[in-house]
Structure formats: C-alpha cells, structure tokens
Amino acid sequence: MTDTGSKKKANLRDVARESGFSVATVSRVLNTPDIVNATTRKAVQAAIDALHFVPSAAARSINSGRSHVVGALVPTLDNAIFSKFLGALEAKLSAHGLSLVVATTGGDPDVEAQKAQGLVDIGAEALCVSGVTHSPEFDHLVARTRMPTIATSFYQEDYRYPTIGYDNAGASRKALEFLWTKGHIHIAVLHGPTEQNDRMHARLSALQEHENIINFKTEMTFAGGGEAVSALLRSAPHITAILCLSDVLALGASFELHRRKVQIPDQMSLIGIDDLPSSACAFPAITTVRLPAHEMGILTADAIAQWVEQDAVPEPRLIDTTLIIRESA
Incomplete structure (x- = not known):
C-alpha cells in the first residue's frame, strides 16, 4: 500500500515498484507512450498519480540529449523595451516547445560571458544576445560549444552571428x-x-x-x-x-x-x-x-527554433522602425 504521508520525493524506481512494471517500461510510458499498450499506460499513470510523481526535466535531458532551453542575455529588465521583447520571445518559443531562461548583464561584456557560461552549464541549446559588442571570452565560448547564437536589437548583415533587429x-x-x-x-x-x-x-x-x-x-x-x-x-x-x-x-x-x-x-x-x-x-x-521589440521577439524565436530543430542557420533580418507622431513635437 502506498504511504501517502511520506515526504520523500518519489522517483522512477518507486513508480516501477508501485505499478509492478520495470523501470524501462515506466520510462517508455513517460517518454514514448505511443509504443506502450493502453493497459500498461493506465497502470503506470495510476502509480504516478498515487505517488504524486513529477518527472525530472534533468533526467529527461540526460536521456534525450535535449534540454529544450534557450538562454537570453539582456542588459536590464528595468527598461520596458527588453520586457516587451522577452515577452514575445518566450511566448513564441513556448509554441515551439522551447523554454526561456533570462540573465541580465548590466551591459558589461565580461558579465555577459560569465552568465552565458552559466546558461551553457544548465544545458541551453541556443543563446540570444543584445547588440554586436561582445567579449573575446563570449566569442570563444560560442565557438567552442558551437552554440547557435543570434544578436538582437541591431542589424549588421556581415556580423559573425545572425542579427535580427533594426537600424x-x-x-x-x-x-x-x-x-x-x-x-x-x-x-x-x-x-x-x-x-x-x-x-x-x-x-x-x-x-x-x-x-x-x-x-x-x-x-x-x-x-x-x-x-x-x-x-x-x-x-x-x-x-x-x-x-x-x-x-x-x-x-x-x-x-x-x-x-x-x-x-x-x-x-x-x-x-x-x-x-x-x-x-x-x-x-x-x-x-x-x-522600435519593433515585439516583432523582433517573434522572429528571433522562430529563427532559434529553426536552427536548433533543423540545423538551419537563419539569415539576418532587418525590421523597420516607425515614426509615431503625438503631441510633444
């Protein structure tokens, strides 16, 4: 009988024991349910529910080799222009089955390189950065890891990373x-x-x-x-x-x-x-x-998804700015 009062977090072996199936079968139910028959899936799901088991994202990453995480490095969250960009980026990445982790740099290239290393360490599959000024340490990290990297908020056709931004x-x-x-x-x-x-x-x-x-x-x-x-x-x-x-x-x-x-x-x-x-x-x-921050977020997300899912390096994208005439001038 399941001890529902236990505070110990259930693991895959606990689910296998509760359901009466092997760890391999439980893993298949979690990762490739279409190849498991309905009766087995139902029994394993009942054990998962009884144990309040939550599959580990880290464990899935180890098994699949994918984290589905994208890292964004921005100077600050205090400026609404970055918030608007990140909001659009996160929503569109989510539609592609990708998650966003954000790090702030204070506009310091050395801090950016350190934060980028941290994102790589947690398994980020791609990075997006602001502008086209980056430290040699950052460039070395990208080159060493072959990390898909897109520079935003700036357009430069011949830059070493694809740029998606404005003039x-x-x-x-x-x-x-x-x-x-x-x-x-x-x-x-x-x-x-x-x-x-x-x-x-x-x-x-x-x-x-x-x-x-x-x-x-x-x-x-x-x-x-x-x-x-x-x-x-x-x-x-x-x-x-x-x-x-x-x-x-x-x-x-x-x-x-x-x-x-x-x-x-x-x-x-x-x-x-x-x-x-x-x-x-x-x-x-x-x-x-x-400045087209929302559109830039959408285009950046689409480009990253295409890069990590299909290994298709995106072309640079120039997005138009628009004069908004109001009462102050």
Missing part, C-alpha cells in the same frame, strides 16, 4: 528629420553612455555630422533625463527641441520640463526613441520612433 542609426535620423520638418534648427540630443552600448553609439554617431546640435550625456534613467534638461536650460537657452535617444530619457525630460513650467511643445518640442507604453500615456503624449 539604430536610421531611427535617430528619422527623429531628427521630423524635427527639421517642424522648423527646428537648434536641437539638443540627450543620450546614455555609449562605451558598452553599441545601440546608443550607433544612434548618436548618426547625428554627429550635423550642425546646431548639442549633445548631453547622462544616465539612462528618468532622473538622468531630468538632470540633462536642467543642464541644457542653463547652458543652451536657445534650444527649441530635445531629441532623446531613449524614451526613458524623454520621459525624464518631460517631467523636468513640467517642473520648470516649460510648455511642451509650445516652448520646447520633445521626441524619443523606443515607444514605451508609458510614452503614449504621458502629458502631452510623446512623439517617438517605435
């Missing part, structure tokens, strides 16, 4: 050209650190050749956007428009402009890049360049 430089030019059409000549650009952020570097580099643009570097936070606005109002009162290379900075800038009673867009136009959900709810709603 970051083109996104900032799109925002700048819109401000020009509105008659703005003297424009401030608020941007985050570029040293280890190739996406931000590409957006900023696309604007460097233009005159009458003043750059303000700040932290990628709401507070950073506010501090940059304070600095530009002190040092460049002739500015009539602010181009933020992230909606996080645009929202922070908007808060500070409101605090200083600067009217948007009558006294200062404001535009961002990302199209975070909060940008549409701001007052006034923030004009921005939408």
Whole structure:
C-alpha cells in the first residue's frame, strides 16, 4: 500500500515498484507512450498519480540529449523595451516547445560571458544576445560549444552571428528629420553612455555630422533625463527641441520640463526613441520612433527554433522602425 504521508520525493524506481512494471517500461510510458499498450499506460499513470510523481526535466535531458532551453542575455529588465521583447520571445518559443531562461548583464561584456557560461552549464541549446559588442571570452565560448547564437536589437548583415533587429542609426535620423520638418534648427540630443552600448553609439554617431546640435550625456534613467534638461536650460537657452535617444530619457525630460513650467511643445518640442507604453500615456503624449521589440521577439524565436530543430542557420533580418507622431513635437 502506498504511504501517502511520506515526504520523500518519489522517483522512477518507486513508480516501477508501485505499478509492478520495470523501470524501462515506466520510462517508455513517460517518454514514448505511443509504443506502450493502453493497459500498461493506465497502470503506470495510476502509480504516478498515487505517488504524486513529477518527472525530472534533468533526467529527461540526460536521456534525450535535449534540454529544450534557450538562454537570453539582456542588459536590464528595468527598461520596458527588453520586457516587451522577452515577452514575445518566450511566448513564441513556448509554441515551439522551447523554454526561456533570462540573465541580465548590466551591459558589461565580461558579465555577459560569465552568465552565458552559466546558461551553457544548465544545458541551453541556443543563446540570444543584445547588440554586436561582445567579449573575446563570449566569442570563444560560442565557438567552442558551437552554440547557435543570434544578436538582437541591431542589424549588421556581415556580423559573425545572425542579427535580427533594426537600424539604430536610421531611427535617430528619422527623429531628427521630423524635427527639421517642424522648423527646428537648434536641437539638443540627450543620450546614455555609449562605451558598452553599441545601440546608443550607433544612434548618436548618426547625428554627429550635423550642425546646431548639442549633445548631453547622462544616465539612462528618468532622473538622468531630468538632470540633462536642467543642464541644457542653463547652458543652451536657445534650444527649441530635445531629441532623446531613449524614451526613458524623454520621459525624464518631460517631467523636468513640467517642473520648470516649460510648455511642451509650445516652448520646447520633445521626441524619443523606443515607444514605451508609458510614452503614449504621458502629458502631452510623446512623439517617438517605435522600435519593433515585439516583432523582433517573434522572429528571433522562430529563427532559434529553426536552427536548433533543423540545423538551419537563419539569415539576418532587418525590421523597420516607425515614426509615431503625438503631441510633444
């Protein structure tokens, strides 16, 4: 008789003993039920239910050689653009029978390499990373393990890993050209650190050749956007428009402009890049360049599934950005 009061976790041998079948038969019921007759399946399932047995994913991985796990390395979870991407990626991977494990890197290539090793150690079958700047240790890990790896949030056709993303430089030019059409000549650009952020570097580099643009570097936070606005109002009162290379900075800038009673867009136009959900709810709603994070997640999941299931290396994919015109510019 089964001891239902026992706290010891049941294992495969316990199920075999309870059902009266061999361990091999129980294993076949769990892994290849179609080849086992219905009477045997029913008896083994009754034993599983009685023992509250939960099959071990690790054990199945050992038997099959597959973990069905994909690792994603992103700089942070604080920015909704990554949350949107990961949500779409996880949902589509699940539809392919794959699971997602996420690790954050803080934008540090060395941390990324360490976290990637951890994902490999738990059996990840593929990796997706942000951008195209990675450490030699990361590249060595990918080469040594022959790990399917996709770089996202950036498009570079000739990169060593397939890229699925958007034209970051083109996104900032799109925002700048819109401000020009509105008659703005003297424009401030608020941007985050570029040293280890190739996406931000590409957006900023696309604007460097233009005159009458003043750059303000700040932290990628709401507070950073506010501090940059304070600095530009002190040092460049002739500015009539602010181009933020992230909606996080645009929202922070908007808060500070409101605090200083600067009217948007009558006294200062404001535009961002990302199209975070909060940008549409701001007052006034923030004009921005939408980055296709959701679509990127879906395409990345499909590409990874094709790679790990069919050994088909994906082609690079460029996804269009979209100017979203609202009331702030």
